[in-house]
Amino acid sequence: MAHILLVDDDPILRETFGALMRRLGHTLYWAGSIEQGRLTLARERLDVVLLDLNLPDGYGLDLLPDVKAAMGAPEVIIVTGQEDPEGAAIAIKSGAWDYIQKPLTPNRVTLPLTRALEYRAQKAARRPPSVLKREAIIGTAPAMEACLDLVAQAADSDAAVLVTGETGTGKELFARAIHANSARAVSNFVVVDCAALPESLVESVLFGHVKGAFTGADRDRDGLFKLADGGTLFLDEIGELSPAIQKTFLRVLQDGRFRPVGSKRELSSDFRLVAATNRDLAAMAAAGAFRDDLLYRLRTIVITLPALRQRPEDIRQLAIHHMNRLCSRYGLPTKGFAEEFFQVLCAYSWPGNVRDLFGTLERVLLQHRGEPVLYPKHLPDEIRLQMLRVTGLCEPGEALRPETADSARAAVMPWKDYRRQALEDVERHYLRDLLEASRGNVVRAAQASGLSPSRLYDLFRKYGLSTRP
Template identity: 80%
Template sequence: MAHILLIDDDAILRETFGGLMRRLGHTLDWAGSLEEGRLALVHGRTDVVLLDLRLPDGYGLDMMPEIRAAPGSPEVIIVTGQEDPEGAALAIKSGAWDYIQKPLTPHRVTLPLTRALEYRAQKAARRPRAVLKREAIVGVGPAMEACLDLVAQAADSDASVLIAGETGTGKELFARAIHVNSPRANNNFVVVDCAALPETLVESVLFGHVKGAFTGADRDRDGLFKLADGGTLFLDEIGELSPGIQKTFLRVLQDGRFRPVGSKNELQSDFRLVSATNRDLSAMAASGVFREDLLYRLRTIVITLPALRLRAEDIKPLAIHYMNRLCERYRLPTKGFSEEFFQALAAYTWPGNVRELCSTMERVLLQHRTEPVLYPKHLPDEIRIQVLKASAGCEPSGPAPAEGTEAGGVPPWKEFRRQALDEAERGYLRELLRASAGNVSRAARLSGLSPSRLYDLFRKYNMPTRP
């Protein structure tokens, strides 16, 4: 018997599905709003969530992180309407098991629900994931656990991997984790900075050359492809490749064969390919900027790293981890932290992600190396100012106190942080819409976010856009 949670404000649907679940041998809990759904997840055991996108108190996908973090990490089947053509794509991108389009019928629900429960049973029966070597990858939340599961899958194969994520999210760290946990760990991990490849010398850099191939070639030199033989080739920021270099890469990726500049003989390299990008390669391929055939070669396994603002539970352990490493490097005593210090870190939006957090910790340490305990006043001014502005913008405009507070008091920390993050996101999106004149494609290029993610955010804050 499975426990199913239906989050939908249609009371008639509740009665219909209650009978269906009983016939299938399952129990059904019903929630008519996001808030009721949160309570149901906390107070009961759930195997599968049927989640409507349109609810009285918000957008269903906003609840996905909480569902993943719920006990047992339930599978999610998204319920979309015919008037929401993007619902299916957003459901898949959010990590849902499946999606069903309204009107819901027992026939439409039974098969995906059965398959989700079968998958859940198979997943529970699998052997636990082997302990990964994950030095410098710090994270305890469900989003990072999902990424590490994909690292384990990738390390156990030779499939090409594409690691996507905003700048500073740790894409090279994850690429190295795949390498060191794979059978190729004892061979080279070769990094190719695609943004810095000179087009005039690309063949020499990648393929190598023989003595006398051109002026200054005074000896044979191996290229990066040959250095990666038996190991891993990491193409960093592959979205920056020019069309000419994309064609050069594709030729080698098809069969691993290449000819050094000036040589008559072909060489072969057996390397494992891992790529990384902070750009939407699918959108670039659709617009003709990136080769579709190359994209197909790159993304056998895709790992999308979450932005730091979306994994607030990891900010505190990350800050402690980097501060301890920095204290060791600079031979300084370990620092203590006030709880308010971590609260300020969690309220900041971290546009530079983990890289910015690490840099901030180093800046704090160097400027306040004699302080035994760190407080919010030790943070850089720009961070403190943003947090204060976000806090000021969240004050209620009416006389009634916010729910959960007393008159003249302050809101609970979780509510304050949520409001601060919402206000910061809303302000950023306003500026983005102004800069892009409301064009989502242009906004995606400016922000580095995918169009689907932007549509999700604009819908969340009820902001008008145009294609």
């Protein structure tokens, strides 16, 4: 017997659907609004949630974070109306198990529901993420658990994996976890920094060379492809590859064969491919900046890592773990923390994600190594100021004190990071204004902005914005 939650404001549907669930031997819970759905999710352990997109108090997808954080992380089936052509795309992009179009007849509901329950049972029988070797991967947020579940699936195969996520989210850690939990763990994990590959030497670096192939080649040398034979080849920042190097990679990925520079015979390499990027490769491919055929080979399994601001419940654990490591490295006593210290950390947006958090903690430790307990005053001013802005005690445009401004000028970020952050700030402000103008109604926001509801939902999720009224 399964426990099913139907979130829909139609009382007639409640009765007919309840009768169907009783015939199937399941228990039905009903919520007529997002808020009632939240209360039920907090109170009951559910297996499947059938979620209508159009509810009296907002857009149905606003309930997804609560569903993912609920006990047992129930599967989601999206219910769409006939007048909603974007419904199917939204269901897929939101990670829902399936979607059903109204009217909800027994024939339309029974098979997707049965399949979702079968999938849930199979997922429970898999190797749980807790038994994975996950060194330095810290966190128990539902979004992280979902990523670790994908790591377990990837480790049991030789399929190519694409790890995506913002800078600093830990893409290489996840790539190493896939390798460490696979049958190839006894062989090499070879990292290729795609952003640093020199185009003039790429064939020598990747394929190797024989003695005398060019000036300075005084002996045979294996390339990175050969070093990865039997192990894992990790292509870091693959979105930075030039078109010429993309073609070079594709040739080898097709059959695993290559010829060292200066050699007359081909070699082969049996490696497992894992790639990582912070860029949208699909958008790049559509714009002609990335090869479609290479993208198809990379994304057999895709793991999208959440930004730190999307899993604030992990910040305390991350901070304690890393501060203890730092204290051990520098030979210092373990630090204590005031509760307010964590509150300020959780209020900050962490544009550089976990890497940004760890860098900040090291800065705090080195500046206040003699303090036995850390308080908010020990954190950098820009982090404390954002806390004040969140609580309304400081205006967004308020100037920093002179000494803070001096330190900010001294820490100028690279142009590429600055441009990305500036663009994100503009997008965030636009989306906030759009939500305010549309009063949280995604359909009206889509009409005003010219963007599809599915694209808007992606952006709202990216920036942690809620469409709740």
